[in-house]
Amino acid sequence: MSRIVQFVRGILxxxxxxxxxxxxxxxxxxxxxxxxxxxxxxxxxxxxNVMKTAMDIATCRGLSDSIDMDFLKRCCLLHDIGRGPKMNSFRKVYGVLLDKFFHDWSINNSDKASDNIFKDIMYR
Structure with missing residues (x-):
């Protein structure tokens, strides 16, 4: 169910x-x-959302004075840039399903970009 909610949130x-x-x-x-x-x-x-959560955690734990909050924010904002613009919600669904049902194959095909759409999804 959580994956369905995640998918709907991604689309909307x-x-x-x-x-x-x-x-x-x-x-x-x-x-x-x-x-x-x-x-x-x-x-x-x-x-x-990750940035907001990280800021909330840092504030609740009293860490906002002892860590570089701007650095933390930048890390949060950029942590998924490797996916690129091609990795839309539908491709993510394919990736999750491939990993769930063909885990060994997905691991073996996640180390390099490919012209094959499914291998490329696993790489991303």
Whole structure:
């Protein structure tokens, strides 16, 4: 059920609002901004949610004075840039299903990019 909810959220995801765009633009270099905005909207939303969660955890645990919060925010925003714009919600579903039902095959085909769509999904 959680995967279905995750899929629906990915399909309905909205990109950064104006406030979030300002945060992104303040934190990231132009090159990093380009990498962030090249991700799918669902991945952008996910990274923003990860950033919010990380900030909440750091604040609750009293760590916000002892760690570089801007560095943590940048890490959160950029942690999925390797997926690129091709890894949309439907391709992620294929990846999850391939890994679930053909785990050994998916592990063996995750080490390099490929012209084969399924191998490329596992690589990403």
């Amino acid at each position: 995801a909205k990109g950064p609002d104006k406030k979030e765009q300002n945060i992104i633009n303040d934190l990231l270099s132009p090159e990093a901004q380009q990498a962030f905005y090249n991700m799918t909207v669902a991945d952008q939303r996910h990274c923003l």
